[in-house]
Structure formats: structure tokens, C-alpha cells
Amino acid sequence: ALSLPNLCLWRPPPPQLGNQAASGQPPSRWDSTGRCADHFCIYANHGFAGGRGMVTITTNSNLKRLKKMFDDPNAHGSSLTAPPPFHLAEIKGKGLGLVANTTLRRGDRLMQVPPAVLIHRSFLEELPAHAQIPLLEAAVTQLPAPLQQAFLSQMSHSDPNHEQHEYHSLAHKISAILATNSFQLDLGGGGGLGGQHYANYPHASRFNHDCRPNVVFHLDPRTLAHTTTVVRDVQPGEELAISYLDSLEPRAARQARAQQVWGFKCSCAQCMLGEKEAAKSDRRVQEILQIERKLEDISSKGVNGELLERLVRLYQEESLDAKVAGAYTLVALNYNMLGDAKKAGKYAKLAHEAVVMERGETAGDAEAMRVLAENPKGHFTWRRRLQR
Numbered sequence: 001a002l003s004l005p006n007l008c009l010w011r012p013p014p015p016q017l018g019n020q021a022a023s024g025q026p027p028s029r030w031d032s033t034g035r036c037a038d039h040f041c042i043y044a045n046h047g048f049a050g051g052r053g054m055v056t057i058t059t060n061s062n063l064k065r066l067k068k069m070f071d072d073p074n075a076h077g078s079s080l081t082a083p084p085p086f087h088l089a090e091i092k093g094k095g096l097g098l099v100a101n102t103t104l105r106r107g108d109r110l111m112q113v114p115p116a117v118l119i120h121r122s123f124l125e126e127l128p129a130h131a132q133i134p135l136l137e138a139a140v141t142q143l144p145a146p147l148q149q150a151f152l153s154q155m156s157h158s159d160p161n162h163e164q165h166e167y168h169s170l171a172h173k174i175s176a177i178l179a180t181n182s183f184q185l186d187l188g189g190g191g192g193l194g195g196q197h198y199a200n201y202p203h204a205s206r207f208n209h210d211c212r213p214n215v216v217f218h219l220d221p222r223t224l225a226h227t228t229t230v231v232r233d234v235q236p237g238e239e240l241a242i243s244y245l246d247s248l249e250p251r252a253a254r255q256a257r258a259q260q261v262w263g264f265k266c267s268c269a270q271c272m273l274g275e276k277e278a279a280k281s282d283r284r285v286q287e288i289l290q291i292e293r294k295l296e297d298i299s300s301k302g303v304n305g306e307l308l309e310r311l312v313r314l315y316q317e318e319s320l321d322a323k324v325a326g327a328y329t330l331v332a333l334n335y336n337m338l339g340d341a342k343k344a345g346k347y348a349k350l351a352h353e354a355v356v357m358e359r360g361e362t363a364g365d366a367e368a369m370r371v372l373a374e375n376p377k378g379h380f381t382w383r384r385r386l387q388r
């Protein structure tokens with residue numbers, strides 16, 4: 001059995017994501033370790049993120065993308081609230097989790113962290129275990145000691161009690177950690193095996209799941225950063241949680257997926273609603289989906305201000321604060337199509353703010369909503385529903 005490292009309590013990583021090495025740190029450079037399987041090789045960067053380090057198992061074309069990415073001086077923006085406004089704590093029935101230290105407001109940034117490990121999706125999904133095992137072990141041992149410890153202290157759902165679980169091998173433990181704690185990250189640019197990876201962020205892995213979360217996250221394919229933002233007011237002592245699932249799915253489907261993929265029975269407040277309340281919630285979500293389908297179709301009849309305000313209200317009643325970007329976007333565009341510039345501007349601003357939180361500054365809709373908010377009457381959607 002492996003001896004497990006002590007749990008690594010939260011310590012903010014250095015603020016840079018990219019090339020600039022802090023003084024005394026190794027330079028940021030992608031070194032080949034010479035270990036490969038099929039099209040995939042291990043590349044380690046000991047100077048990444050100011051000496052925090054990072055390792056990837058990827059293809060040559062993706063290595064080129066990474067190199068290019070961190071040659072771009074604009075790719076290095078990163079910030080972290082230090083000291084963080086939360087702490088790590090044992091949460092009954094969930095293992096560890098993050099708890100607010102102070103009152104937090106919608107829009108407050110929690111952390112922006114670089115990945116420790118980035119693994120090509122085809123490596124994990126298509127290569128046989130015997131080809132993966134030696135590379136997974138070699139890759140993790142390339143990480144600088146503190147990050148290696150943070151990586152190995154992550155929970156895996158086959159190991160809810162951490163210390164008590166015995167793994168057959170280091171590779172087994174690494175696979176289990178990756179399965180529980182990875183985020184999909186597409187570096188873009190199709191070709192060959194494509195840019196899809198699984199990225200692991202040991203500090204961001206401590207967020208537990210909630211079907212109506214108070215925190216939203218997004219990954220930036222230009223910097224690899226994982227960013228988390230508070231989406232509604234949070235009181236000190238409240239747990240900070242993200243959603244692992246599609247919040248607009250019915251309760252039974254969400255619970256089945258939580259069990260199947262992460263091995264837990266979801267007992268968040270939304271899942272613990274009584275039968276009557278849960279059915280009411282499922283009906284509200286059904287209505288949300290119906291209204292949105294209607295708003296997406298320019299030929300729909302019966303689109304008016306009342307319907308648009310109803311959609312906004314349903315999101316509020318459902319506490320879907322982490323998923324409002326799409327709804328605000330549709331509402332802004334439809335107000336504009338109905339010739340209401342004031343409301344279109346108001347919702348375009350809200351949509352822009354929500355898109356930035358949910359998908360990042362570079363998401364296409366962020367720019368689109370900024371443009372609409374600036375000049376509704378000059379927008380191509382102006383009065384479009386009235387001209388039909």
C-alpha cells in the first residue's frame with residue numbers, strides 16, 4: 001500500500017500562470033522526459049506558474065500549442081485573493097470542502113489557479129491500461145514535491161475516507177484521482193487527435209457539488225486557468241460549492257449521474273426537497289426549457305415582455321444563479337427584437353456580467369452582449385419580431 005501524504009491545506013499558488021519565473025525558480029520550459037506511448041509523451045515544466053510546476057501527457061501538436069500559448073505575454077494574466085476568503089474543512093458526508101470565512105457577494109472572485117496535470121483525452125480513453133500505467137506514474141513523479149503532494153492528497157470517490165483505502169498501485173491511485181477531479185479542457189485547433197484534455201487543479205478540486213451552487217467556474221483555454229466566482233451572496237460559515245452536473249436536468253437524472261460518475265448520493269438542499277416541492281421544481285425547469293425554445297425561434301408567436309420577465313423569475317425561484325448567462329442573453333435579444341431598447345440594454349449588461357463569470361472574458365457572447373448593451377437600436381436584432 002502507498003503511504004499517503006498529509007492533506008495539503010490551502011496555500012495560494014504563486015500568481016503567475018505562464019513564463020515569468022520568480023527569482024530563484026527554474027525557468028518555464030517544456031522538457032521531454034523521453035517517455036512515450038503511442039502518440040503521447042510526457043512533458044514537464046518545472047518553472048510553470050512561478051516554479052509551481054506542471055506536467056502534461058499529450059501529442060506533439062498540443063505541445064506546440066502550449067509552447068505558443070505561453071510565448072504570448074497576454075496569456076499570463078492571473079490573480080488570486082490572498083489570503084483566501086475561505087478555508088478547508090471537513091463537511092459531514094462529503095469529505096473535505098471549502099467554507100466561506102467572510103460575507104461574499106455575487107461577482108467576488110475566489111481563485112484563479114493553473115493546472116498541475118494536463119492529459120490528452122484519447123490517452124485516457126483509448127489506450128489500454130498497460131500503456132497508460134507507466135506514463136501516469138512517471139508523469140506525477142515529475143511534479144515538484146509540494147505539487148505532487150497536493151495532487152496525491154486529492155480525494156477519489158473510491159477512497160472517501162482517504163487514509164483507509166489501499167490502492168493496488170500508484171497508477172491506480174492516480175487514475176482514481178483523475179477520474180474524480182478532472183475538468184475537460186479543449187486547447188482548440190482540431191487536426192490529428194484534437195486538443196481535448198483532462199485538466200487537474202488540486203486546489204480547485206476541493207469544491208463539493210451542489211445542484212444550486214453559489215459558485216461558478218470556467219476554464220480558459222488560452223491560459224489553462226481555472227477561475228471560480230461567487231454567484232450569490234454567501235454568509236460566513238456557508239459551504240462554497242460548484243455544480244458537477246447540468247442543473248437543468250430533473251432531480252432523478254442528476255442524482256443518477258452523481259452516483260454513477262462521482263459515487264455519491266446527492267443530498268444538497270435541492271435534492272432533499274420533499275416530493276411535492278421537488279415535482280414543482282422539475283415543472284419550473286420544464287417551463288424554463290419550453291420558454292427558451294420559444295425565444296430561440298424568430299417565428300414563435302406570443303413572445304412578449306411578460307414571457308421574458310417570467311423566464312427571469314423562474315431562474316430566480318429556482319436559485320439558478322450559476323446558470324443565468326444564457327437566459328439573460330435570450331431575454332436581452334428578445335427585448336431588442338420587440339423594440340424595447342431600455343430593457344434590452346439592462347439585460348444585455350446582466351448577460352455580459354453573467355457570461356464573464358460563467359464562461360470567461362473571451363467567450364463570444366461576452367463581446368456580443370457588450371455590443372448590444374452599448375447600442376440596442378443599432379443592433380441587427382432591433383425590432384426584428386415586429387417586422388415579421
Ligand SMILES: C[S@@+](CC[C@H](N)C(=O)[O-])C[C@H]1O[C@@H](n2cnc3c(N)ncnc32)[C@H](O)[C@@H]1O
Binds near residue numbers: 206210
Ligand atoms: C472533486 S471531490 C470534492 C472534494 C472532496 N470532498 C475532498 O474531500 O477532497 C469530489 C468528491 O467529493 C464528494 N462529494 C462532492 N460533492 C458531494 C455532495 N454534494 N455530497 C456528498 N459527497 C460529495 C464525492 O465523494 C465526490 O466523489
